[in-house]
Amino acid sequence: MTVHIGAEQGQIAETVLMPGDPYRAEWAAKTFLDDAVCINKVRGMLGFTGTWRGNRVTIHGSGMGMPSLSIYANELIRDYGAKTLIRIGSCGGMQDAVKIRDVIIAMTATTLSTPSRGILRELNFAPCADYSLLEAAVNAAKSRETPYHVGGIYSSDVFYDERPDLNEQMVRHGTLGVEMEAAELYLVAARHKVRALAVLTVSDHLLTGEALPSEDRERSFGDMVEIALEAAFPQS
Numbered sequence: 001m002t003v004h005i006g007a008e009q010g011q012i013a014e015t016v017l018m019p020g021d022p023y024r025a026e027w028a029a030k031t032f033l034d035d036a037v038c039i040n041k042v043r044g045m046l047g048f049t050g051t052w053r054g055n056r057v058t059i060h061g062s063g064m065g066m067p068s069l070s071i072y073a074n075e076l077i078r079d080y081g082a083k084t085l086i087r088i089g090s091c092g093g094m095q096d097a098v099k100i101r102d103v104i105i106a107m108t109a110t111t112l113s114t115p116s117r118g119i120l121r122e123l124n125f126a127p128c129a130d131y132s133l134l135e136a137a138v139n140a141a142k143s144r145e146t147p148y149h150v151g152g153i154y155s156s157d158v159f160y161d162e163r164p165d166l167n168e169q170m171v172r173h174g175t176l177g178v179e180m181e182a183a184e185l186y187l188v189a190a191r192h193k194v195r196a197l198a199v200l201t202v203s204d205h206l207l208t209g210e211a212l213p214s215e216d217r218e219r220s221f222g223d224m225v226e227i228a229l230e231a232a233f234p235q236s
């Protein structure tokens with residue numbers, strides 16, 4: 001047990017998928033894993049361990065925002081030995097070519113700040129995905145119908161953003177989408193020499209104001225979960 005995770009040693013797999021929403025962790029575990037068992041409930045943050053095509057996987061919520069994700073990623077890696085962490089979540093689209101329901105595979109994540117800022121200080125370290133996971137996710141995305149994009153995203157500290165000028169620069173520089181967790185995941189993973197990736201579904205769009213109808217969410221999020229699982233366990 002750690003401060004925030006009630007699992008016993010050995011109950012968490014080396015591969016962890018991390019949605020922001022604990023109920024989405026439950027849905028994904030019950031939908032995609034065999035023999036899923038709940039291994040954490042502390043503070044309502046649900047985690048489940050089961051198997052996918054015979055491979056052990058944990059699906060554990062990260063909460064919203066980088067400080068929350070940072071707590072869980074640190075404990076999963078340092079205390080439970082997680083070696084591959086894949087964020088699965090939603091994001092806001094930031095380019096015309098990026099449509100609602102599309103999948104974004106995040107190569108890099110730009111930020112104003114992260115919880116790791118205190119360590120990196122003045123260094124503008126570039127948080128980036130693990131290449132082997134990125135490549136495997138691209139291969140998985142290619143093999144299905146879901147349109148996908150690979151490139152940089154923006155990990156914001158705010159959902160209710162009061163800086164349209166910043167978003168304008170982000171759009172101008174080709175940023176594909178905005179979410180609130182990936183950059184810190186990439187930084188914590190780099191620090192501990194483990195692999196990380198974020199695979200995101202576009203749930204709303206900053207340029208068009210569109211949003212994914214709630215009845216469509218499950219199917220679209222399902223594609224993302226399968227891409228993440230196939231990236232973690234590519235078939236040779």
Ligand code: HPA
Binds near residue numbers: 090091158178204
């Ligand atoms: N902003 C920040 N995070 C998000 C968004 C957004 O528009 N959509 C989904 N996650």
